[in-house]
Amino acid sequence: MHVWFKYNWIVRDQWYEWCAQLPEEELARERVGGMGSILKTFQHIIDVEWSWIQQLQEAAFPSKPVPWLATLAEVRELDRQYRSDIEPFILGWDDSMETRLMEDVTGDGDVEQHAWGEVMRHVLAHEIHHVGQLSIWAREMGLKPVSANFIGKGLIPIR
Numbered sequence: 585m586h587v588w589f590k591y592n593w594i595v596r597d598q599w600y601e602w603c604a605q606l607p608e609e610e611l612a613r614e615r616v617g618g619m620g621s622i623l624k625t626f627q628h629i630i631d632v633e634w635s636w637i638q639q640l641q642e643a644a645f646p647s648k649p650v651p652w653l654a655t656l657a658e659v660r661e662l663d664r665q666y667r668s669d670i671e672p673f674i675l676g677w678d679d680s681m682e683t684r685l686m687e688d689v690t691g692d693g694d695v696e697q698h699a700w701g702e703v704m705r706h707v708l709a710h711e712i713h714h715v716g717q718l719s720i721w722a723r724e725m726g727l728k729p730v731s732a733n734f735i736g737k738g739l740i741p742i743r
Contacts, residue, residue, distance in 0.1 A: 585677040618717035634666040
């Protein structure tokens with residue numbers, strides 16, 4: 585499981601580097617699709633990842649409501665803080681955690697039950713989905729997007 589999170593973090597960090605070539609106004613510009621802007625999309629990815637994993641850890645957390653961040657540096661700092669909260673849990677993942685029960689109370693007050701493995705894969709797929717939107721926006725700007733290729737990132741050591 586942790587290999588896929590490391591993959592998402594590598595790709596996210598590559599996107600941050602890619603974004604450094606753009607003026608802040610371009611990162612904040614409202615766009616069609618996704619979360620509406622590049623910065624809002626990153627913040628959404630970070631928040632969703634952190635929130636679901638906090639729930640798995642049964643952390644007594646009120647969601648950290650953060651106003652939409654205005655700069656890439658602010659988004660990267662949020663990512664650094666939130667990632668440090670959840671990384672030990674992710675790196676400690678083992679097969680015995682796959683089928684543990686998580687109860688999620690929806691906005692309507694309904695209780696949904698999910699296996700932990702299902703939640704973890706949802707978080708992974710969620711980020712990959714939004715990175716696809718970033719790729720579309722990059723092409724609309726006439727720029728080459730970050731590669732989504734898993735191969736070549738050094739995630740699986742060769743024996």
